Amino acid sequence: MAALQQVQEEIIAEFVVFDDWMDRYNYLIELSKQLDIIDPRYKTNDYIIKGCQSKVWLNAEYNENKVVYSADSDAIITKGIISLLVRVLSKRSPKEIIDADLFFIDAIGLRENLSPTRANGLLAMVKQMKLYAIAYNAKFGNR
């Protein structure tokens, strides 16, 4: 599997061709459709991420020393952004996830979505993904 760094650079390369925001959003809409469907039993309040204006559900499983994320949202652009996060972070070791510097967000112009405002909740999303990694790391630790 490609390194975390490399995947981010791929994403940046994909976005760099768009100089119009509508194209970027259209691409995110495309990506949202490619996000694996989350198991319906995780689409409950227990898996919802607080602090988003849209509903965001997130689950993480531990499989062969890797954290595997699945997620969904009722807002499409949010879902598109989530699909990027999953693409970058899923199926990696807890350590890798914890240490991940998600520079692609800024690079593709989504930084404002990382603000602590609760409108979008991308920040809450990233936080929650890292929390899962920390938890699994504590549980199964040492790589």
Next chain:
Amino acid sequence: MAALQQVQEEIIAEFVVFDDWMDRYNYLIELSKQLDIIDPRYKTNDYIIKGCQSKVWLNAEYNENKVVYSADSDAIITKGIISLLVRVLSKRSPKEIIDADLFFIDAIGLRENLSPTRANGLLAMVKQMKLYAIAYNAKFGNR
């Protein structure tokens, strides 16, 4: 007795010669010494005017259809200003006092002392003097 209007114009004429504030204040200090001493039995809390940073005592009596004021203050400049008010308003009919337009205050540069700030309480003072006049007017009315 000189008309209310005329007394005010006299005062303005007295002050017009001072172009320095210290001279104006020195004159008020002079005037404070000329204020008739208030009967000590009125120097109690009952006669104090609320809303002044200095203590101001005021009494009013009704004598031959005229209101006669006496007053005092523990601050000298305030006392000087009071002496002007007494000079203008005392020994006049309630009606005259109620209707009085005290233009001299503005004219001699003391307008800021009329602000509703409680620092000086000149406004409270004027109000109280007029209240006495209103009360006597109600009691002994019709001139």
Next chain:
Amino acid sequence: MAANHLNMFDVKKIRDDFPILNQQVNKKPLVYFDNGATTQKPSSVANEVLAYYLNKNSNIHRGVHYLSAQATLDYENARETVRSFINAKNSDEIIFTSGATSSLNLLAFSFGEKFISPGDEIIVTEMEHHANIVPWQMLCGRKNAKLKVIPFDNNGLLLLERLPELISEKTRLISVIHTSNVLGTVNPIKEIINTARRHNIAVCVDAAQSVQHLPIDVQELDCDFLVFSGHKVYGPTGIGVIYGKEKWLEQLPPWQGGGDMVDEVSFDKTTYNQLPFKFEAGTTNYIGAAGLAKALEYLSNTGLDKIHRYEQSLTEYAMKKFKEIDGLNVFGNVSGKACIFSFIIDGVHPLDTGMVLDKMGIAVRTGTHCAQPVMQHFGVDGMVRASLAFYNTTEEIDYLCQGIDQVKKMFL
């Protein structure tokens, strides 16, 4: 007729007074449709605040020195400007707070301490902003009182016929939103006040979304209390107002304790200052008050009547346009509604709508608009809200319609 008022109002000239409007956002001309959240400020307000920073600033009250005396005068003149703006009887009835929310919290606390006993009842409407719900819920929790609710119908019309049955011997206060910040409905507060009068119930009007849109006369209305925010009437942030009839304010205990609201303080006994100071603890936002006065003067000079007519024309224009758009649901269509339009495009999440409009330079708000009961009423999680002001134009409404088309193209 609408077109007539649209033409009679020189909106180009008005816009010159609001420099912030003349900018690009996301490389598009800014279309500011978030006036329900906060309004932009005319230059006269900015200049006054700047003048404070550059040569007028000084704390007010009790100060003998020049700057302090001047600032005190400005502050008390600002109070007088507010009085005259809502035609209160006297300026002691005008209390400066930090915003409409603080005003309502002041009232809930002070009125509650004095007049609410276990079992007492307070009435609000189903379309209140959280600021007019939560303080009363907290009070009810503390005092074991009960909050009752006047419902509204699917058009956004208050079901006033329900009021009589909600009123009981225990009803102490009715607090009602004048203009809904979501539905735009202008509620018949005069009728509510008339009903309340017959039962000796106090009425508070939440005018946060109405004072900037139509002329208000508290004496004519005969309301007991009225609140609004500076930043929503083209003034500074951090300043607000509660008006209260003198007879009420005299009876209510203070809310916050501190400097200036006291008369005499000792560890044995503290007595409170007279109105309005009793309710203004500590250093008030005197720069905010001076700025607010400039904002209200700007409105008065422009003419609230003229503003109202122009905005009504904008409303008619927009509602007509919106009707032509397939799949657009506008919530609230009571006649005479304010220029506040909350909507959902069928099948598109409000957040997606808002994010796309933003990139077109259109500033709208999305979410629950601090009125979750309204969302619950319609069974939705959120709405998009375009809230207009008298500096907005029909061209901007046309552009919003294009934006909505663009959203539909992208998501449907």
Next chain:
Amino acid sequence: MAANHLNMFDVKKIRDDFPILNQQVNKKPLVYFDNGATTQKPSSVANEVLAYYLNKNSNIHRGVHYLSAQATLDYENARETVRSFINAKNSDEIIFTSGATSSLNLLAFSFGEKFISPGDEIIVTEMEHHANIVPWQMLCGRKNAKLKVIPFDNNGLLLLERLPELISEKTRLISVIHTSNVLGTVNPIKEIINTARRHNIAVCVDAAQSVQHLPIDVQELDCDFLVFSGHKVYGPTGIGVIYGKEKWLEQLPPWQGGGDMVDEVSFDKTTYNQLPFKFEAGTTNYIGAAGLAKALEYLSNTGLDKIHRYEQSLTEYAMKKFKEIDGLNVFGNVSGKACIFSFIIDGVHPLDTGMVLDKMGIAVRTGTHCAQPVMQHFGVDGMVRASLAFYNTTEEIDYLCQGIDQVKKMFL
């Protein structure tokens, strides 16, 4: 040594940053000695506020559009600036209020609702500002609790040896003024906190007159709460701060209800938002917060240590000068005192003194300085207060001394 620090500090350059200082009042150059009441603002603060009016203004939180997102970022960055300024552990511990008075009222209400029962005790000092007396008195009235007082001696020194006997099993909180706004005394709060720790008592520090004069580190102090006002630290009016340890803030119920401080609202049940939003109801003064951040940055860049040393030199200089004036009584002469000088000229009313100084261009405050118990302690009705800041100079102190001579000449 004093002279050394006086020279090392480029006060001329500092004064250029405060345009308001460069003006005439009553035809005399302004000598602004009313910094205890409010401070003047550096250009960077004025510019930031102006930038809001001209191109940045938008309501914060939940807004998806560009201006709102930017304003939200600014606001949360301002919170981080405050955090770093007092070295709080995390920014959730920083709550924006409308001023120190509001901060203390918030605390008295929220702490009181949760932790104060009949018979409980709260301790303050005899030298508190009314803002740290009245809210506790009001709380004690509501809850039947008791307010106890640490006295001070005639030098203005807190009689700390009295504290142990004042503490009982019932003591829940000690709220103490850090620097006296009348006497200038800097109280030994670290010692008080250490004592309180041993008894498990919470401590609140009223830093309204200290954060602008010396570096403060809340983690090092280990205080539970700390409050201050924006306008006294060279920032805007209408904005203030309460710091609280997270473990406390998590436990306290909210004070004001309204928008943004809630999670879910329905007429059946309302749940509250997480920290810090739980305590920030309604539209906060976000422009004020942005301005405050600029003020704190200005102080940090100048260096609180340097400011402190320079101001200490001013204090030494002034106290020495004052000693040479016959009939001048300065209240408070504890070593290390802040540059706050309250005095009475024997035989002259403070108001007369203040009015004459004003006409010489010197802005001082007269009256009780919202600390009537301090007046009662010394058996006086009022004092004249000259309160300095780091933009003041020894020349201005000399001029004040001339002013005092002039007053003596006129009244004695």
